[in-house]
Amino acid sequence: MFRQARWQYDKEKIEPLIFELSEEGKIGHIIPEVEKEIKDEIGNPEDEIPPNLRRKDLPELPQVTEVEVVRHYTRLSQMNYGVDLGIYPLGSCTMKYNPKISEKISRDRRVQEVHPLQDERTVQGSLRIMYEFEEFLCKLTGMDAFTLQPSAGAHGEFTGLLIIRKYLKEERGESRKEVIIPDTAHGTNPASAAMAGYKVIVIPSDEEGCVDIEALKEVVSKETAALMLTNPNTLGVFEKNVREISEIVHEVGGLMYYDGANLNAIIGKARPGDMGFDVVHLNLHKTFSTPHGGGGPGSGPIGVKYFLEEYLPVPRIRYDEKEKRYFLDYSSKKTIGKVRTFYGNFSVILKAYVYVLLMGRYLKEVAELSVINSNYLMKKLLESGEYEVKFKSVMHEFVATPKNWRAMDVAKSLLDKGVHAPTVYFPLLVKEAMMVEPTETEPKYELDRFYDAMTSVEKDSPRNTSIDRLDEVKAARNPILSWRMYLEKSGTSG
């Protein structure tokens, strides 16, 4: 049923840590001393480092031979699981395949060796890429202006809220205190609103997983600065009353914020700008296929309607028609200022730009296929009789609850079989939630393989993952990540 486990190394065998292989005096290669005359001429490299910055003790690195180092890292690389090996159905994360050509281009030395402080006349190509990409995002979302500065989705949310706050203050002399957020929003929404100094008002969803309009009407007021809508929301459901919600919020003078991290489901099909939104953020590291995970680099551009444009972070990238050149414009008086160093994560922006050029008119099919893949898997899991799905009218992802197992046990059983688990225990409003987002880049046989793994949780599993119930809260709050600390805590002498 399953193809051979993908991991090459023997999971039953406990491999020694590289520290345990260490022995005094083991070494890779002995590099001959630089001859004295050369040393006298070029000097000692150490002398280049100011004395106060030099380390006082040698680092405590394991002493191993070259072959041991090579085997250590090769083994680690084989233990790793990534989207280049198989499905990575983490709901909300859009772990799609990342084309290698984007990597190749972003590693070109003409890109990598550009310094952010270089004279702008010498980086016209980079500025043009950012300028054109902003223009493209405007068209794609129906917004009037974009900034590529924020480093991630949550950072975009925070930036968007600062813009809203400054606009309300300067244009209307208001300091509204509340941000309304449906209970189906991504967890970063309330966090960003709180960081921006707002009181978070949570509203419930109705039977279909959409915003409860009556509940919304009850909480909107002159204190409402904005409503933040994740759309499709964390249940995978597209908000069907989105127009009405916009009207209700605008009516009381609040602004509409679109969390567009899930744009994958609607890309090329529908535009937040047409739905009445004033601010939107996108996640280039999800929808636009730039590698992410493990805290890697992200990019969370935000787009605004024209009346908010002057509040965007500086510098803006502009084109001087007369001089025929791009330049960085710091002139806005109303700007909220800078939200990160330099101009954004340029290599992430570049990968997204390459992706858009590669996809061209096929970009629409991304949305179609991601929705078809997710609905195919959902229907199949429902028919198996082993899962419940409360909200079935879904787009690119869905949330299932196993009937006979705990979500954690299914997840472990999947890992056991060399299949990546979905997001578990999120969103919080579904019990034993398993949030599945297959993405458009998975072929049908891979979806079927995932289905097989999801429906064959064995009694005696897991075999290769830990059996004990870990105290996961403790593991998250007090992680012991250093080998030395582990030895000290466990009282072993090392």
Ligand SMILES: *Cc1c(COP(=O)(O)O)cnc(C)c1O
């Ligand atoms: C991932 C995600 C975010 C947060 O993006 P980060 O880049 O992780 O900060 C916000 N909203 C939604 C809907 C998301 O899926």
